Amino acid sequence: MARVVVDVVMKPEILDPQGQAILGALTRLGIEGVNSVRQGKHFELDVDDDLDDATVTKLADTLLANPVIEDFTIHR
Amino acid sequence: MVTFPGSLDDRDALRAIRLAGAEPVALWHGDKWLSDVDAVVLPGGFSYGDYLRCGAIARFAPAMESVIDGARNGLPVLGICNGFQVLCEAHLLPGALIRNAERRFVCRDQRLRIVNADTAWTAGYQPGQELVIPIKNIDGGFVADRRTLDEIEGEGRVVARYLGANPNGSYRDIAGICNQAGNVVGLMPHPEHAIDPLTGPSADGLGFFGSLLSKLVSA
Numbered sequence: 001m002a003r004v005v006v007d008v009v010m011k012p013e014i015l016d017p018q019g020q021a022i023l024g025a026l027t028r029l030g031i032e033g034v035n036s037v038r039q040g041k042h043f044e045l046d047v048d049d050d051l052d053d054a055t056v057t058k059l060a061d062t063l064l065a066n067p068v069i070e071d072f073t074i075h076r
Numbered sequence: 077m078v079t080f081p082g083s084l085d086d087r088d089a090l091r092a093i094r095l096a097g098a099e100p101v102a103l104w105h106g107d108k109w110l111s112d113v114d115a116v117v118l119p120g121g122f123s124y125g126d127y128l129r130c131g132a133i134a135r136f137a138p139a140m141e142s143v144i145d146g147a148r149n150g151l152p153v154l155g156i157c158n159g160f161q162v163l164c165e166a167h168l169l170p171g172a173l174i175r176n177a178e179r180r181f182v183c184r185d186q187r188l189r190i191v192n193a194d195t196a197w198t199a200g201y202q203p204g205q206e207l208v209i210p211i212k213n214i215d216g217g218f219v220a221d222r223r224t225l226d227e228i229e230g231e232g233r234v235v236a237r238y239l240g241a242n243p244n245g246s247y248r249d250i251a252g253i254c255n256q257a258g259n260v261v262g263l264m265p266h267p268e269h270a271i272d273p274l275t276g277p278s279a280d281g282l283g284f285f286g287s288l289l290s291k292l293v294s295a
Contacts, residue, residue: 010174011221013221013222014174014219014221015174015177015217015219015245017174017175017176017178017179017217017245018175018179021179063132063136064128066129066132066165066172068170068171068172068220069171069172069174069219069220
């Protein structure tokens, strides 16, 4: 079994209301020095050792992320 | 009218179709073949719990295969609220719907302006006509990159815009859009809740269902 990690974040030009809420909370906590927060999703997949890269890219591109508004990064 | 697990407004949509004078047909998301329907409505709600992203899992439901095929071949399809999200996830419509900019669930009577009265679902309205229709969503912010927004605007594919305060942060006050052919329309407000002044703010929503019926009868 191998571990594949897919991270998904909103594209920079798309508003991220949840990231903004977190930034607001940090300000209220009195934590300084954080200028922006973008919230994303982190997927951990246990896969067969021989699962090819093209399949992983396809599943990330069609289901885990919506490429219209999100970018994804695959780590394996 | 396709019901998904988690659909909420399927009953109201069926009633709206009936009041408009058409014969409503209840379809199930797990059925691959959509029988011989003349048009499809994807209702509001929280299909598959809206897990992952709104509409992301519903888009792969067996019934959606027929809806996607049909839509590409001219079948009129109206996606309301969650149905709009499903159509965007299925890439039948551009852009996507994300969390409201104010991060709160919004439920109120909303003023709208019909921008495009040439689609299968809006031909019964006048361009510029104002409507009052309920809106209720937490993931209703329509977003797309600037190039896509310019393209939608340039091609006259904005179907309706919010009037007054923007309820959810939708870019350019967009409340509804259509595909290039005008047979597929996505709308965040709920016309099926505005079909009878007894139970809604107006009967302004009936025109969406009536538009389609007139078009089908005259075809």
